[in-house]
Amino acid sequence: MKSQEETLEEWCRSLLQAYELDDVEIDINEILSLAGVAAHSVVRPAAPLTTFIAGFAAGLASGSGQATQAASMDAALGLARTLAQDYTNPGTDAG
Incomplete structure (x- = not known):
């Protein structure tokens, strides 16, 4: 039986x-980490939404020639992580 990591790597490929x-390099652990931050800092459904939008933004930046694929992905993931970490849900007492 395959491990979860092996299954995710196979699915990603x-x-x-x-x-x-x-030719695109994906850091699965970084994506999952970002999803975890979004899920815990915003709300659970923010996880797939955040990773999708970050990936889309990275693709646009890379496709337009603004930056390399790696730099685009790093920048998009970094921005999404910062925004999620700094998010204050107006529906909680935390803000």
Whole structure:
């Protein structure tokens, strides 16, 4: 039986191949970490939303030539992480 890590790596490779993005490097642990920050700092459903938007922003930056794929991904993930960490949910007493 495959471990969760092996399954995620295989799934990631399958997705990248299906989208013809074989040359794109994905740091699965960084993506999962960002999802965890968003889920705990905002609300749980913010996890997939945050990672999707960060990935989309990275793709736009990279595709427009603003930065390399790696730099675009690092910048997008970093910004999303900072925003999520700094988020104060108006529905809580924390703000």
